[in-house]
Amino acid sequence: MLLLGPTGGGSLALALAFAQMLQCERQGGDVDALFAQEPLDDACGICNACHKAAHFAHPDIHYSFPTVGTNAVSTDFSKAWRTALTENPYMDVNTWLQKLGADNKQGNINTAECNAILKKLSLKAFEGRYKILLMWLPEYLGKEGNRLLKLIEEPPEQTIFLLVAENPDLILNTILSRCQLVKIDSLSDEEIAQNLQTLKGVEGARAKQIAFLAGGDFNLAVNLAETPDNDDAKMLLDWLRKCWRGNGVELVQWTDQFAQLGRENQKQFLQYGLHFFRELLSLVVTGNQTLRLRQDEMTTALNMSKVLNFEKISQLTAMLNDNIYYVERNANPKILFLDTSIEMHKILKRS
Numbered sequence: 158m159l160l161l162g163p164t165g166g167g168s169l170a171l172a173l174a175f176a177q178m179l180q181c182e183r184q185g186g187d188v189d190a191l192f193a194q195e196p197l198d199d200a201c202g203i204c205n206a207c208h209k210a211a212h213f214a215h216p217d218i219h220y221s222f223p224t225v226g227t228n229a230v231s232t233d234f235s236k237a238w239r240t241a242l243t244e245n246p247y248m249d250v251n252t253w254l255q256k257l258g259a260d261n262k263q264g265n266i267n268t269a270e271c272n273a274i275l276k277k278l279s280l281k282a283f284e285g286r287y288k289i290l291l292m293w294l295p296e297y298l299g300k301e302g303n304r305l306l307k308l309i310e311e312p313p314e315q316t317i318f319l320l321v322a323e324n325p326d327l328i329l330n331t332i333l334s335r336c337q338l339v340k341i342d343s344l345s346d347e348e349i350a351q352n353l354q355t356l357k358g359v360e361g362a363r364a365k366q367i368a369f370l371a372g373g374d375f376n377l378a379v380n381l382a383e384t385p386d387n388d389d390a391k392m393l394l395d396w397l398r399k400c401w402r403g404n405g406v407e408l409v410q411w412t413d414q415f416a417q418l419g420r421e422n423q424k425q426f427l428q429y430g431l432h433f434f435r436e437l438l439s440l441v442v443t444g445n446q447t448l449r450l451r452q453d454e455m456t457t458a459l460n461m462s463k464v465l466n467f468e469k470i471s472q473l474t475a476m477l478n479d480n481i482y483y484v485e486r487n488a489n490p491k492i493l494f495l496d497t498s499i500e501m502h503k504i505l506k507r508s
């Protein structure tokens with residue numbers, strides 16, 4: 158079975174819960190009977206199997222995921238994997254690879270890992286009803302993934318493959334065609350806002366605003382919530398005003414201050430800018446005023462919609478997008494943002 162859903166959505170968390178449910182001792186253990194239940198009964202959460210599964214330590218639930226290093230296999234990273242899942246099962250692949258100290262190295266599910274999977278699944282189940290292989294991001298399987306085809310097509314008895322993917326275009330066709338595809342919807346803004354409040358103690362209005370920015374990505378939402386709060390809306394408006402006026406001294410002062418904020422805040426600000434311009438674009442193009450903006454932001458957007466057209470907003474958006482890339486790669490913020498401010502001025506004033 159292949160669970161397909163967006164980055165930062167619930168697919169991995171769902172797959173983990175599903176694996177636990179399949180092993181739960183209180184369940185009958187028959188997949189068909191399990192799904193015939195109305196409503197679907199969850200794992201009990203208290204039996205021995207549930208306990209182990211919840212701590213990612215069930216001997217019959219195997220995990221496979223991208224790693225770095227030529228002959229590295231997933232079990233080399235079991236401890237990091239358990240910690241990462243405990244902290245945040247909504248994580249994205251970059252967060253994970255950074256935890257492995259990947260720096261700029263590409264993640265990979267390599268030949269050694271495929272051989273390890275074949276070996277694990279050739280053994281009898283230790284104590285569970287099923288042998289489960291949960292593979293996170295089969296996108297990272299190269300051609301060596303073809304070693305698994307026979308196993309996926311005709312799995313041994315009581316063996317279940319659960320693949321969790323984000324982008325079907327990057328999965329080997331030979332694998333994709335052998336899976337049952339289950340599409341997982343994005344998390345809604347309400348779900349994200351509510352969980353930010355209950356899990357992370359974020360205050361209501363801010364949780365709502367972060368949810369708007371995160372666009373269904375709970376991992377991003379948590380990152381945003383953990384970055385100290387700057388009023389990005391106010392700062393964006395201030396910046397746009399200064400860019401509009403194009404006074405050199407003012408822009409240099411603004412850039413110097415902005416450079417002090419640090420990379421994470423700068424990135425968050427740029428992400429906010431992208432969100433704002435996306436909403437503004439929708440206002441300009443459709444005239445639709447039910448936007449994902451607060452009241453004060455809406456006033457700014459209405460004013461700006463009078464002076465900015467589709468083309469200008471697209472150019473501004475592209476520029477902010479590029480800047481996120483540059484900030485991530487440690488560009489000098491004073492030079493980068495002064496240059497951006499001057500370009501902004503040109504775009505805003507162009508007739």
Ligand SMILES: [Zn+2]
Binds near residue numbers: 180184204
């Ligand atoms: Zn149980």
